[in-house]
Amino acid sequence: MSSPWFTTSSLLNGEISYYFRIIELTKEYADIEIVAYSITWEQFDVVIEYRLGEDYDWMDDIAITKTSADNFYKNVIYGLSASQYGTSNTFRWRFIQNDIVYGEDIQLKLGIPPRVRNYSTCFTTHALTEVYGESNVDFVTASQSRKVISKDRNGNYICIKDDLVYTIARLSQPESAIIYSWANVSDPRHVFHTESGTYIIADYGNNRVIELNSTMTAIVNSYAVANPVFVDYCHEDKTTLITAGNVVYEVVLELGSLIWQSAFSLSSPSSATYAYDDSDEIIICDYGNNRIVVYDRSTGVSTNIPRYYIRSTAGEHFDFYRPFRAYKIYDGTICIIEERGKDFLFSGTAELTSSSSSSSIDSSSSSSNSSSSSSLSSSSSSSN
Numbered sequence: 001m002s003s004p005w006f007t008t009s010s011l012l013n014g015e016i017s018y019y020f021r022i023i024e025l026t027k028e029y030a031d032i033e034i035v036a037y038s039i040t041w042e043q044f045d046v047v048i049e050y051r052l053g054e055d056y057d058w059m060d061d062i063a064i065t066k067t068s069a070d071n072f073y074k075n076v077i078y079g080l081s082a083s084q085y086g087t088s089n090t091f092r093w094r095f096i097q098n099d100i101v102y103g104e105d106i107q108l109k110l111g112i113p114p115r116v117r118n119y120s121t122c123f124t125t126h127a128l129t130e131v132y133g134e135s136n137v138d139f140v141t142a143s144q145s146r147k148v149i150s151k152d153r154n155g156n157y158i159c160i161k162d163d164l165v166y167t168i169a170r171l172s173q174p175e176s177a178i179i180y181s182w183a184n185v186s187d188p189r190h191v192f193h194t195e196s197g198t199y200i201i202a203d204y205g206n207n208r209v210i211e212l213n214s215t216m217t218a219i220v221n222s223y224a225v226a227n228p229v230f231v232d233y234c235h236e237d238k239t240t241l242i243t244a245g246n247v248v249y250e251v252v253l254e255l256g257s258l259i260w261q262s263a264f265s266l267s268s269p270s271s272a273t274y275a276y277d278d279s280d281e282i283i284i285c286d287y288g289n290n291r292i293v294v295y296d297r298s299t300g301v302s303t304n305i306p307r308y309y310i311r312s313t314a315g316e317h318f319d320f321y322r323p324f325r326a327y328k329i330y331d332g333t334i335c336i337i338e339e340r341g342k343d344f345l346f347s348g349t350a351e352l353t354s355s356s357s358s359s360s361i362d363s364s365s366s367s368s369n370s371s372s373s374s375s376l377s378s379s380s381s382s383s384n
Contacts, residue, residue, distance in 0.1 A: 016082055027102040029094040036082035045078050047111040063097035152193035160188045165201055180216035189229045200240060202228035209242055211253050221253035230271040234279045241272050248272040248284060264302055275328040285323040292326050292336055
């Protein structure tokens with residue numbers, strides 16, 4: 001007998017395809033299978049909504065009670081698996097908790113959102129963070145020969161050595177395949193590639209932040225600051241955030257002018273980033289104090305976040321340990337990466353759920369959805 005909610009969807013330029021169906025149905029819950037195919041991504045997340053028909057709004061309070069994936073929080077399931085030949089993932093929807101009666105016609109919708117990824121290893125400075133949606137990709141990893149800082153907007157990798165910044169098309173390529181390079185740096189720590197194509201570099205050893213042209217052949221702007229370790233850029237305001245020493249600065253590189261600097265206590269901050277939707281909100285990794293600081297310049301209020309909460313462990317919280325990167329992304333979530341190699345999705349100041357991952361959705365893709373209808377009755381359940 002054909003499965004209810006049986007649908008297929010080719011997503012993300014063919015990089016992930018999946019179908020979902022009911023595999024067990026009772027008068028209180030439905031066990032639903034999602035089979036995913038991909039030769040690119042090993043894991044992904046889904047957002048699930050339901051409604052009672054075309055005349056009703058989509059609801060996001062779906063009562064998920066368990067899953068075969070890594071974790072779930074509210075209507076999001078984290079860490080579903082995909083493979084070339086298809087991988088089965090399951091979750092249980094206890095629909096009776098949503099006041100849905102056995103036998104009612106309902107619609108279910110699955111969406112694949114952009115994803116946050118990190119990778120790091122204990123006792124080293126290796127870390128990888130990729131913030132998708134419309135945010136920029138930023139990561140730090142290393143090998144014996146080079147350290148990879150980030151991807152530029154052309155998809156090339158930005159790499160550094162002690163005295164060189166350069167770009168390559170693939171990590172497997174030797175240095176003879178360098179596309180652009182700039183040698184007049186000393187221990188560069190971070191690079192940001194702007195929409196206009198320029199490269200902003202935290203030139204730590206030379207106590208400056210420089211902006212190179214799009215081919216890395218000339219400095220177009222420079223700003224003197226002691227020991228910069230991280231830079232972020234606001235395209236709308238054309239301002240640059242500089243993390244240096246125990247201070248965060250905001251400057252206009254083109255004018256060489258200081259706009260703002262932090263006046264509250266920080267200890268060796270590792271990064272400061274603009275919130276995705278509000279350049280007045282700044283997210284700071286206060287590395288030495290093991291906390292995140294969210295500062296709203298429009299009100300002058302700073303909020304200290306020293307710990308996170310795990311939903312599956314009621315009431316239990318854990319202190320941050322050496323937070324390395326933090327970003328507020330497209331949906332209001334703050335992604336916080338600790339140096340020792342954890343991955344967290346953080347929302348607000350109350351609850352947090354962990355999500356480990358080994359790969360993620362391509363940054364060029366947006367959220368994708370598919371939906372299908374079925375009647376919650378025994379005649380429509382499928383045998384597996």
